[in-house]
Amino acid sequence: MASPSASWLLAPIRAPRALPPLPGAMEDALTRAGTCGMKAATATRGPASAPNAGESPDRKRKSSASAPGATTNPFTLAKRASSTPSNVTKPANAPLPAGDYAVEPSSHPGSVVRYEPRAFPCAPDDYAEIWAFSDRVARTRNPLNANTFIKRKQATFGARYKFGAQVSARVEEPPEAWPRLVSACVDDALGRVRDAKRDAFAAGVAAHVNWYPDASAGMGRHADAEEDLIPDAPIFSYSFASGGDASPPRLFDLYRGRGAKKPFATVPLSHGDVLTMDGTTQRTHEHGVRASASKEGMRHSRVNITVRAFKPGSDAMR
Ligand SMILES: O=C(O)CCC(=O)C(=O)O
Numbered sequence: 001m002a003s004p005s006a007s008w009l010l011a012p013i014r015a016p017r018a019l020p021p022l023p024g025a026m027e028d029a030l031t032r033a034g035t036c037g038m039k040a041a042t043a044t045r046g047p048a049s050a051p052n053a054g055e056s057p058d059r060k061r062k063s064s065a066s067a068p069g070a071t072t073n074p075f076t077l078a079k080r081a082s083s084t085p086s087n088v089t090k091p092a093n094a095p096l097p098a099g100d101y102a103v104e105p106s107s108h109p110g111s112v113v114r115y116e117p118r119a120f121p122c123a124p125d126d127y128a129e130i131w132a133f134s135d136r137v138a139r140t141r142n143p144l145n146a147n148t149f150i151k152r153k154q155a156t157f158g159a160r161y162k163f164g165a166q167v168s169a170r171v172e173e174p175p176e177a178w179p180r181l182v183s184a185c186v187d188d189a190l191g192r193v194r195d196a197k198r199d200a201f202a203a204g205v206a207a208h209v210n211w212y213p214d215a216s217a218g219m220g221r222h223a224d225a226e227e228d229l230i231p232d233a234p235i236f237s238y239s240f241a242s243g244g245d246a247s248p249p250r251l252f253d254l255y256r257g258r259g260a261k262k263p264f265a266t267v268p269l270s271h272g273d274v275l276t277m278d279g280t281t282q283r284t285h286e287h288g289v290r291a292s293a294s295k296e297g298m299r300h301s302r303v304n305i306t307v308r309a310f311k312p313g314s315d316a317m318r
Contacts, residue, residue: 007194007278007279008193008194008197008201008232008233008234008278009114009192009193009194009234009276009278010191010192010193010194010195011192012194013100013112013114013278013279014100015100016099016100016101016102016105016112017099017100017101017102018101018102018104018105019101019102019103019104019113019254019265019267020096020265021264021265022262022263022264022265022266094268095117095268096115096117096267096268098115098116098117098119099114099115100112100113100114100115101113101114101115103254103265103281103284103285104256104264104284104285107284108280108284108285110279110280110284111279111280111281111283111284111285112278112279112281113267113275113276113277113278113281114274114275114276114278115267115273115274115275116273116274116275116276117270117272117273118245118270118271118272118273119272119273119274120184120185120188120238120272120273120274121272122181122240122244122271122272124244126179126180126181126184127181127240127241127242127244127303129179129180129181130179130180130181130182130209130240130303131211131242131301131303133179134153134211137153137154137155137169137171137211138153138169139153140152140153140154140166140167140168140169143165143166144165150166150217151212151213151216151217152210152211152212152213152217152219153169153210153211154166154168154169154208154209154210154211155168155169155170155171155208155209156168156169156170156171156206156207156208156209156316157171157175157178157182157186157206157207157208157209158171158175158186158205158206158207159204159206159208159228159310159316159317160315160316160317160318161206161208161226161228161310161316162226162228162315162316163208163226164222164226168208178207181238181240181303181305182207182209182305185207185236185238185305185307186205186207186307188236188238188274188307189201189205189236189307190202190205192234192236192276193234197233200230200309201230201233201309203309203312204230204309204310204311204312204314204316204317205307205308205309205310206307206308206309206310206316206317207305207306207307207308208305208306208308209303209304209305209306210303210304211301211302211303212250212289212301212302212303212304213301214297214298214299214300214301215248215250215291215292215293215294215296215297215298215300215302216291216292216293216297216298217291218288218289218290218291218292219288219289220288221253221255221260221263221286221287221288222286222287222288223258223282223283223285223286223287224277224282224306224308225282225283226316227314228310228311228314228315228316228317229282229308229309229310229311229316230309230310230311231282231283232279232280232282232283233308233309234276234277234278235276235277235282235306235307235308236274236275236276236306236307236308237269237274237275237276237277237304237305237306238273238274238304238305238306238307239269239270239271239272239273239274239275239302239303239304240271240272240302240303240304240305241270241271241300241301241302241303242300242301242302243271243299243300244271245270245271245272247270247271247300247302248270248294248296248297248300249268249269249270249273250268250269250270250289250290250292250297250302251266251267251268251269251289251290251292252266252267252268252269252275252287252288252289252290253265253266253287253288253289253290254266254267254285254286254287255285255286255287255288256284256285257284257285257286258286260286263288263290264285266290269289269304289304
């Protein structure tokens with residue numbers, strides 16, 4: 001594990017327990033059925049860092065969504081989604097106790113995550129506000145097929161972010177004009193960084209936001225290890241869902257190394273959950289958000305905000 005004195009966290013991760021790996025039966029099921037993450041990893045043959053790889057692209061340009069939590073979502077392609085296997089999601093839906101986890105203690109003791117379920121409040125109005133903001137965000141072309149778009153929208157507040165093979169839209173407005181939830185997450189994240197590192201984190205802080213119209217929109221495996229990011233600075237991830245506590249969790253898969261085909265562990269992310277990826281996690285592991293066609297999942301949108309620190313003076317900050 002990274003020595004706590006080297007940690008950027010105000011409350012460093014000191015004695016993490018092992019993150020439960022997916023049971024063998026689960027991995028077998030994934031291999032047989034091919035989850036979206038798995039399927040995409042093998043079917044698209046995209047670069048490991050292409051974060052769209054885990055989702056089926058949205059081929060049709062449709063009007064953008066305006067109502068959070070709407071049961072009919074204009075981004076949804078029901079036909080495509082129905083081909084997504086949903087039977088493999090159940091075992092990984094088991095709740096994970098709050099706490100600090102070593103992703104893989106024996107081989108990568110410095111790769112650690114902190115999981116804080118239901119730790120960040122989000123009022124329905126705040127969800128509505130950030131969801132409505134997505135109307136102003138341009139869609140991202142699928143880097144593997146320029147004739148298509150990825151289903152989720154993404155934008156970065158405070159930086160120009162080349163995110164794997166994609167370039168995220170940059171929000172040009174000043175922080176005063178950002179949705180309340182974005183500013184609240186940035187403030188919260190800064191409060192989690194220890195005093196000696198806070199100025200360095202704040203100098204390059206940005207919030208990358210992903211809007212998932214429903215559970216059929218996922219994110220392929222990737223690592224947040226871009227040149228422009230401060231290496232080994234923590235990444236704070238905040239998850240929100242249109243149905244609040246009633247929304248089903250989305251499965252956040254962790255992959256061992258760069259080329260792994262199967263997820264190795266899973267963290268179920270629900271409304272208000274905070275996941276901190278710390279230490280060497282981005283160097284040793286990839287992560288992605290599994291797509292699913294579960295009936296319930298198709299009725300709920302999701303917003304994820306990651307707060308991260310870019311190198312001041314890097315392309316992202318210009
Ligand atoms: O939506 C999530 O939970 C993950 C987001 C993510 O991996 C990213 O923005 O890099």
